[in-house]
Amino acid sequence: MHFTEPVYRNPYWPTFPLLQVTQGCTHNRCKFCTMYKDVRFRPQPMELIEDDLKELASIAPHAKTIQLLSANPLVMTYNKFRPILEKINEYLPEIEYIYTQTRVSDLKNKTVEELESLKELGLREISLGVESGDDWTLKRVNKGYTSQDIIEQCAKLTDAGIDFWMSFLNGVAGKEHSMDHAINSAEIFSQCDPMLVGTGGLTLFPGTPLLEEAQKGEFTPLTEKEMLIELKTFVEHLTCDCRFITHHTVSASLSGPNFLDRKDEIITILNNEIEHGDMGRYAEIRRNKQSL
Ligand code: SF4
Numbered sequence: 001m002h003f004t005e006p007v008y009r010n011p012y013w014p015t016f017p018l019l020q021v022t023q024g025c026t027h028n029r030c031k032f033c034t035m036y037k038d039v040r041f042r043p044q045p046m047e048l049i050e051d052d053l054k055e056l057a058s059i060a061p062h063a064k065t066i067q068l069l070s071a072n073p074l075v076m077t078y079n080k081f082r083p084i085l086e087k088i089n090e091y092l093p094e095i096e097y098i099y100t101q102t103r104v105s106d107l108k109n110k111t112v113e114e115l116e117s118l119k120e121l122g123l124r125e126i127s128l129g130v131e132s133g134d135d136w137t138l139k140r141v142n143k144g145y146t147s148q149d150i151i152e153q154c155a156k157l158t159d160a161g162i163d164f165w166m167s168f169l170n171g172v173a174g175k176e177h178s179m180d181h182a183i184n185s186a187e188i189f190s191q192c193d194p195m196l197v198g199t200g201g202l203t204l205f206p207g208t209p210l211l212e213e214a215q216k217g218e219f220t221p222l223t224e225k226e227m228l229i230e231l232k233t234f235v236e237h238l239t240c241d242c243r244f245i246t247h248h249t250v251s252a253s254l255s256g257p258n259f260l261d262r263k264d265e266i267i268t269i270l271n272n273e274i275e276h277g278d279m280g281r282y283a284e285i286r287r288n289k290q291s292l
Contacts (some may be wrong), residue, residue: 001055002048006035007069010127012198012245013099014065017056020044021084025071027103030131031141031209032172032202036071043076049084053091065097074102074126078114085121101127105145107153115160125195126162128154131169133188137181141172141210147188154192163195168234170248171202171227172210175220178230186237196243197259199234201227203289224249224279224286232270235263249282 004023009015024039056063066088074081088095100123107115115123132138133147157164166189173181189197204211204221213219222230231248238244238259244266245255250273254266 001052002044004039004070006039008035008071009067009069010099010101013067013125015067017060017063017065018067018069019049019052019056019088020069021049021073021100022070022076025103026075027072027105027144029142029144031213032169032204034205034207037207043080046083046087050087050091053087057091061092062094063092064094065099066092066095068098068100072102072106073100074106074110078110078118082118082121085118085123089121095122097124098122099125099127101129103144104128104130104150104153107156108149110156112156112159115156115162119160119162124163125165126157127165127198128167128194130166130185130189131172132181132185134173134177134181134184136177137173137185140174140177147184150188151191154194158193164192165196165198166192166194168197168199169202170199170231170234171222175222175226178222178226179233182230182233183237186234186239190237190239193240194242196245197238197240199231199244199246199248201231201248201286203286224277224282225274228270228274228277232267232274235266235270238263249285250277 003018003020007018009018022041022043024036024041026041028036028041085098088098098121130150131141131143133150135147138146154164168185168189202221204214210219214221228250241258241260243257244259244262248254254269256262
């Protein structure tokens with residue numbers, strides 16, 4: 001198999017089989033991310049994709065799912081992406097669910113009809129690393145799109161019948177803008193109505209512009225308690241009935257289906273954590289994190 005490091009796969013999706021169809025990230029400018037800093041973006045040559053599919057056909061001929069890598073494969077035009085899905089179906093004829101992650105802006109160059117046609121070839125779930133629905137925050141961390149873009153592109157996925165995930169990056173707005181980030185994100189996410197909302201907490205990794213800004217006093221990170229208050233505010237304002245998952249540092253499990261049925265329970269757990277949680281231990285867990 002042909003993979004370019006770093007290989008990030010969604011751990012909440014089957015992590016086998018994987019197929020690299022692009023390497024790196026076309027954007028590579030989000031202020032909290034160094035994941036693909038040293039990797040030049042390029043589409044994987046079709047010969048390598050076909051080599052990998054031949055290998056997968058020999059070891060997993062009955063595969064029903066496949067996860068496509070890397071950061072944003074859908075940046076490719078419809079005319080370049082469709083043949084990849086056709087090849088997957090040729091070599092793995094029982095495939096039913098194709099998953100990939102991508103950027104919101106990658107959907108702009110595709111019509112609903114094109115997305116419908118990709119769905120017919122198996123593209124069933126897309127994860128969008130949205131991070132915020134608040135325009136000030138999106139600009140502040142250089143995401144490269146606006147809340148209006150998020151609404152418009154997610155509506156296309158809904159119209160095409162493709163399920164999607166949205167992620168909320170707890171803490172990324174810093175102290176001054178924390179509540180706007182939480183409330184406006186929850187409103188935009190609720191409007192988009194994704195099948196899944198995921199949340200993770202900001203860790204300032206070495207080499208990120210946001211860490212440099214924090215060291216210069218230009219960005220004020222949240223304390224662990226403030227992170228929990230922001231997460232609780234986000235949850236309080238989220239009104240879509242999604243699956244909710246979090247890899248927050250708090251020990252209590254907040255993840256599961258039927259968010260609206262569990263919302264009060266999640267808020268109760270977060271209130272308890274805010275009052276009684278071991279913030280020193282949560283800070284320690286965050287310091288040991290290797291990735292968001
Ligand atoms: S967060 Fe995602 S879109 Fe932003 S630079 Fe990192 S990989 Fe690219």
